[in-house]
Amino acid sequence: xxxxxxxxxxxxxxxxxxxxxxxxxxxxxxxxxxxxxxxxxxxxxxxxxxxxxxxxxxxxxxxxxxxxxxxxxxxxxxxxxxxxxxxxxxxxxxxxxxxxxxxxxxxxxxxxxxxxxxxxxxxxxxxxxxxxxxxxxxxxxxxxxxxxxxxxxxxxxxxxxxxxxxxxxxxxxxxxxxxxxxxxxxxxxxxxxxxxxxxxxxxxxxxxxxxxxxxxxxxxxxxxxxxxxxxxxxxxxxxxxxxxxxxxxxxxxxxxxxxxxxxxxxxxxxxxxxxxxxxxxxxxxxxxxxxxxxxxxxxxxxxxxxxxxxxxxxxxxxxxxxxxxx
Ligand code: ADE
Ligand code: ZN
Numbered sequence: 001x002x003x004x005x006x007x008x009x010x011x012x013x014x015x016x017x018x019x020x021x022x023x024x025x026x027x028x029x030x031x032x033x034x035x036x037x038x039x040x041x042x043x044x045x046x047x048x049x050x051x052x053x054x055x056x057x058x059x060x061x062x063x064x065x066x067x068x069x070x071x072x073x074x075x076x077x078x079x080x081x082x083x084x085x086x087x088x089x090x091x092x093x094x095x096x097x098x099x100x101x102x103x104x105x106x107x108x109x110x111x112x113x114x115x116x117x118x119x120x121x122x123x124x125x126x127x128x129x130x131x132x133x134x135x136x137x138x139x140x141x142x143x144x145x146x147x148x149x150x151x152x153x154x155x156x157x158x159x160x161x162x163x164x165x166x167x168x169x170x171x172x173x174x175x176x177x178x179x180x181x182x183x184x185x186x187x188x189x190x191x192x193x194x195x196x197x198x199x200x201x202x203x204x205x206x207x208x209x210x211x212x213x214x215x216x217x218x219x220x221x222x223x224x225x226x227x228x229x230x231x232x233x234x235x236x237x238x239x240x241x242x243x244x245x246x247x248x249x250x251x252x253x254x255x256x257x258x259x260x261x262x263x264x265x266x267x268x269x270x271x272x273x274x275x276x277x278x279x280x281x282x283x284x285x286x287x288x289x290x291x292x293x294x295x296x297x298x299x300x301x302x303x304x305x306x307x308x309x310x311x312x313x314x315x316x317x318x319x320x321x322x323x324x325x326x
Contacts, residue, residue, distance in 0.1 A: 005288045006301060011325060013094040014087060014246065014275055014286050015194075016219050016242035018138070019076075019118065020067045020100055021278025022119035031069035031078075039069060051281055056200050056251050057170055063281060067103050076117025077124075084133070090287035093317060093325065094310050098166050101151050102143060111154040111326035112186075119161060134163035134192060134316055139182065141167050141174035149183040152189075163316045164192035166324040167209075168220065171201040173266070174251040176208040176215075183213045192216050192316045194242070198223035199253060203230050210239070217242060217314060222253055225268075235269040240314025244277035245293045246284045256294030268304060273311040 009202070025047035026279060032039045035277075041047045047066075053059040070076060080097065088097055097118065104114050134221045137155055139148040142183035155162060165181055165186040175180070176195055183193055193210040199220035207223045209215040224230045243262055248254045254261075265272040274293065279285045284292065290307070293299055312325040 003141065003291065003294055003301075003304075004287070006091075007172045007287050007304060008091045009292070010091055010095050010290075010304060010308040012286060012290075013096070013317075013325070014092050014313060014314045015096050015217070015273055015311055016098070016244055016275035017083070017095060018098045018100065018141075018278050018279055019080055019083060020070070020103060021063060022086070022280050023070070024082065024280045027079065027230075028066055029071050031071075034102050035069060035071045035075070037069050037071070045297040048288070051250075051283075053251055059114050059251055059278070059281060060169060063278065064103055067100075071109060071113075073117035073120070074086065074114045076114050078123045080118050080121030081124060083279075084121060084129065084131060086127040086285045087156065088125070088131055090285050092286060093131060093318060095131060095135055096316060097123075097133055098138045098161065098168065098221055100140060100142065100168065101154065102140045102147060102156045104150070105154065111151075111158075115155040115158050115161075115200060116153075128255055132317070132321075135161065136164040136166045136267070137162050137251050138166035138168045139179060141196075144172040145178060145182055148179055149185070154187060159189055159191070162191065164194055164216070165178060166193075167195045168219070170204065171199055175201070175205050177212050180212045182213075187214065189203060192315075194219055196220055199248075199251075206230060206237075207236075210237075216316070217239075220248075220253075222248060222261060225264065231270065233267050238271055240271045240273060241273050242249060242314070243272050244275050244280040244282075245289050246279075247277035249292075250282040254280050257292055260293055260297060262293045262296045262307075263299060263303065266306060266318065271314055272307065273314055274307050275311075289326065
């Protein structure tokens, strides 16, 4: 449609992207072969057919299984390099990349292997596309507080190249409070913070992310819309929400995109942004996400420009770089 060149041409930042979630089935097969890792699929078509999820956990089970093909720094480089090519084509000028070190270190892959592969792809993206990027180290919330502390210790030599820490994986039953101390330790080391909250979990988890962790951003935040007092607080604090429409559809956070709250979030004065979450699993990169909500919710070009502008305002870039983008 004629909105496509407008969307691609909008300068955008991607703030919510799990690099392991950008593993396309073709690369999964290539890496399985290269590393002699068995995967429970016979073909690329079979992999795509398995991508029918009824909730977050359904997806996570397949996502962690897929990540088992990632073994060497070259693999992590290739993974991120492929993402940056897609993002550049979509008009992304700055990307804040989440990664899940525990998914790899628990399989015996060293932290160094993961992070060095990502960092070399980030340097390449700067050279090739002029794209800036930052790393967000995510703790897996279904694992223990102690395991998160151990991961933070492993990250120590790279903390000058890691911008933020995040909290992802199975939300319900693993409230932010479980990780209040590890986030306090990360904050003391100068790291920014972003927490998945209100994707499947209740508004109470969003309050915990704010009150007990002091998060800089909320990843998803959909269910905050159930609580008008919380909505007012998020507006007054100018808290950025990194919303992921196609993810919300595929994980059944919304029944269909016609019910997606993105325009109600903007209407409520929230600093909402549009992002791709796990694009290889959810059927689209960032421009596809903008297009999907533009069509389903009839967003104007002004709305789309506001979402894109919010992405830079909510980024962890230094303020002078934000100013240069908006
Ligand atoms: N890890 C990757 N994608 C995620 C999501 N949408 N929610 C929680 N954890 C995730
Ligand atoms: Zn996510």
